Amino acid sequence: MPNPDDLLQRSVDLACSNVAAGGGPFGAVIADGAGRIVAEGCNDVTRCNDPTAHAEVTAIRQACQARSDYRLDGLLLYSSCEPCPMCMAAACWARLDGVVYASTRQQAAAAGFDDARLWQALETGTLSLEMPIRHVALPRAGEAFDRWLASPGRKPY
Numbered sequence: 001m002p003n004p005d006d007l008l009q010r011s012v013d014l015a016c017s018n019v020a021a022g023g024g025p026f027g028a029v030i031a032d033g034a035g036r037i038v039a040e041g042c043n044d045v046t047r048c049n050d051p052t053a054h055a056e057v058t059a060i061r062q063a064c065q066a067r068s069d070y071r072l073d074g075l076l077l078y079s080s081c082e083p084c085p086m087c088m089a090a091a092c093w094a095r096l097d098g099v100v101y102a103s104t105r106q107q108a109a110a111a112g113f114d115d116a117r118l119w120q121a122l123e124t125g126t127l128s129l130e131m132p133i134r135h136v137a138l139p140r141a142g143e144a145f146d147r148w149l150a151s152p153g154r155k156p157y
Helices: 004-020 055-067 085-093 105-110 116-124 143-150
Strands: 027-032 037-042 075-081 098-103
Touching: 004 027, 004 037, 004 055, 004 075, 004 098, 027 055, 037 055, 055 075, 055 085, 075 105, 085 116, 105 116
Parallel strands: 075 098
Antiparallel strands: 027 037, 027 075
């Protein structure tokens, strides 16, 4: 059975390999309680022109495919760096049992990856960021939710 530190080191090794391959310096591993790796991911943001292609999200997508399920209960995420707010949210939505990370967000910021404004917005509840966000109340805005509730084949989140 792999040591949890070995799984975390694997995420760091993936990050280093990804830099050599032209990707971002982030890697992630998702493993079960016995230490078996279910999925791995690397940061492909610039390679794929996808701002959501963070290592953690990529690994979560692969683990969900491997499990044929959108829930990842019983699994842990090992990340080469403290996940950003988007990746933390994805880990929560996936119902992972936990997150273990190596480098800190401060180390990432020193390398030019600064998500401090996102963390601050979450911590202070001021999610205005640097773009306008507004709510428009349409008369039929809730129709999709009504249809969802009435759908006999819905899968609860």
